[in-house]
Amino acid sequence: MAAEEAAGVRRAPACLCVLCGLPATGKSTLARAVLCPAAQLGWRAAVVPYDELIPGQAFQTRAAEDGTRLQAMQTEWKLHRQAVLQGIDLFLKTPDVSAEQRSSCQIDGAAWERCIHLLLQQPGASDPSPSDRAPLVFLLDDNFYYPSMRYEVYQLARKYSLGFCQVYLHCDLESCISRNQSRPEPVPTEVIQEMVKRLEPPDPQRNSWEAQSISLNTADGSSKCDIQRVTELISSALRNPLSPVEDNTEQKVCQPPPLTPKSVSIRF
Known part of the structure; x- marks a missing residue:
């Protein structure tokens, strides 16, 4: 990193x-595995676990009596997701503000505090000059099954000229369902089956903003090679920060179609 800066x-x-x-493809396991090599590379890294940050009641299955109620439920769920990005946004602007002040009633304050505390305690966090501080790496752990969900993260990265990248984990549906069933709080099987129909993996050929993306087959778990590929991808993203351009030259992302009452507001 020093050699790059000198050049x-x-x-x-x-x-x-x-x-x-999909659920149970190994996203959380991979995210935790990346933390150690990230520290060795001089990065301050933290996992942003959406499952822990977003309150459980936001994902409870509820019957929709009409279209208006269904739309309201979708809006509520989206607000929780946006609150996570708003927390990251505020941290990027004012890292010295307490975690309590950065939290929102729409995300779990204790989970957010653990995430931020980890970043503030790592070496390089207190360097006086922002340019000397160790780079931050946020590993956003969620399903992100629609491009529009991922595009919101891209927009935040572009706002501050940050690096942006995507790691798509995939394995066969049967393996996902089997792993999920061994969890303490498994996702309903029908939810996974429904999500596989809706999932839209990163597509750099269609969306130029998804250029920094890799795909990992995690049917047999994550390997050392997989972890290395992730760190190399992040390193490339750090070397190629986005520009906060005002136009929308990249392909616009359409909002996802309304969910059916059967699958709305279910925790993924």
């Missing part, structure tokens, strides 16, 4: 790395 290579102050895929 005049611009480095982003942070990178937003999206981990996406």
Whole structure:
């Protein structure tokens, strides 16, 4: 990293790395595995676990009596997701503000405090000059099954000229269902079956903003090679920060179609 800076290579102050895929593909396991090599590379990294940050009641299955109620439920769920990004946004602007002040009633304050505390305690966090501080790496752990969900993260990265990248984890449906059933709180099987129909993996050929993306087959778990590929991807994203351009030259992302009453507001 020092050699790159000496050569005049611009480095982003942070990178937003999206981990996406079906439930039980190993996103959380991979995110935790990346923390150690990230520290060795001089990065301050933390996992942003959406399952822990977003309150459970936001994902409870509820019957929709009419279209208006269904739309209201979708709006509520989206607000919780946006609150996570708003927390990251505020941390990027004012890292010295307490975690309590950065939290929102729409995300779990204790979970958010654990995430931020980890970043503030790592070496390089207290360097006086922002340019000298170790780069931040946020590993966003969620399904992100629609491009529009991932595009919101991209927009935040572009706002601050950060690095942005995506890691798509995939394995066969049967393996996902089997792993899920061994969890303390498994996701309903029908939810996974429904999500596989809706999942839209990163597509760099269709969406130029998804260029920094890789795909990992995790049917047999994550390997050392997989972890290395992720760290190399993040390193590339840090070396190639986004520009906060005002136009929308990249392909616009359509909002997802309304969910059916059977699958709305179910925790993924």
